[in-house]
Amino acid sequence: MTVHHPQTPQFFLTSPSACPYLPGQAERKVFTHLVGERAPALLDLLSQGGFRRSQNIAYRPACERCRACVSVRILVDEFSPGKSMRRILAKNSDLVGRMSTPSPTSEQYSLFHNYIDHRHARGGMAEMSVLDYAMMVEDSQVDTRLIEYRRKGPDSRFTTTSDGELLAVALSDVMADGMSMVYSFFDPDEDQRSLGTYMILDHIERTRRMGLSYLYLGYWVEGSKKMDYKIRFQPQEHLSPKGWERYQG
Template sequence: MNSQISPSPQFYLTAPAACPYLPGEYERKVFTHLVGPRAAEMNDLLTQGGFRRSQNIAYRPACEACRACVSVRILVDQFEPSRTMRRVLNANSDITAEIYPAQPSTEQFSLFRTYLDSRHQRGGMSDMSALDYAIMVEDTHVNTRIIEYRRRVEGSGIGAAKGELVGVALTDMMSDGLSMVYSFFNPELEKRSFGTFMILDHINRTRTLGLPHVYLGYWVKGSAKMGYKTRYQPQEHLTARGWELYTGEDEA
């Protein structure tokens, strides 16, 4: 693929396809390539404009008759965890997290397959191979990192054993915060609300960096599996008028 990028990126429109979130609906996406020396800058601008990244593609919904997909970002400085969220943090106090360059591993892929086989057997990612996973992680021209979550073990220093890998987040480091591109975890930890724990960890990391936002991607009105995204308050939703404070009225 050509690694050059023109001063003005070229945008393309996909053909209609079945919507993965709302039965009976069809989706279209507008997309462009994130390559070349300005890829990170372009990723920032496009993410702030409602796009999401997948490998070296930035895309956003462009459906003809539906506006259910809404970009969501958490306002980190004002965020306070609820009592339930504090219990989640306590339940996962035995977990450590380390950040690394965006490089795949066999251990990550094994956990990824376990997660897909448990949670997304019929999804579009269900048949992903080790090579597909490696491409998902490595095919990036922006500032992307892998965060590994492990059970804490005693001991430290050179040669110390690593704890069991229980979660992974693929995260873009942006000028105004962190964007959670994709995350997965050991399904056995679902009772610990481990997905919630990883979002809370990203909020804490963003606050430590002195940046204002955690981008969660799209909240889809009417999709039960996307409902969790509105729990992290306060947050902003991208509307036709720009980023606006979410009040819950969209769910009425």
């Protein structure tokens, strides 16, 4: 009989399902639960092996015939934005980002629902209710932060009460060696702002100010247009069978 120590994580394998990134491929994931006092340390360890977090679950791809998903992290101390990224920062200089403990609101959910309807109407999140959204935000036993990006009010330097319209939200974890962007969404009517890129740039700076080394961006899939944006943030490391290696693309 196999006996599992209560402090030892148990891993499980999902059934095959359609891959959301590569047509004709099937995906499987290996996952474990992040619970109790050891959850932060376990997430730190698993992130080194390419795992990601969703609520209280850590997972990574375990596909039988495909290894296209590659874990990516940005080297924040070496990163310097290029000309186009500096333009995006300037275009969003009228925004202020407030970091806090995760707390869902109806305003966030309205923005989330609008984003999903415009960008991922056929995806798995299209049917998420207010309760589902609240669980996504709150169900974490690690150090998770929520950042709201709003138009600056006249007194934004001195108080949060004068901040204006909510344009974007990021849910991110703080780990021992870096930040990990878990999920982000934004106003789809503000395409000209490139808010997705802006939030990554803002996270790079936040990670640097915290004295941490990496910003984890999840998985990059070569050939997937959904993932192309991640490769623009250089320098970065990719997780290979030999460990984390500097990307030489």
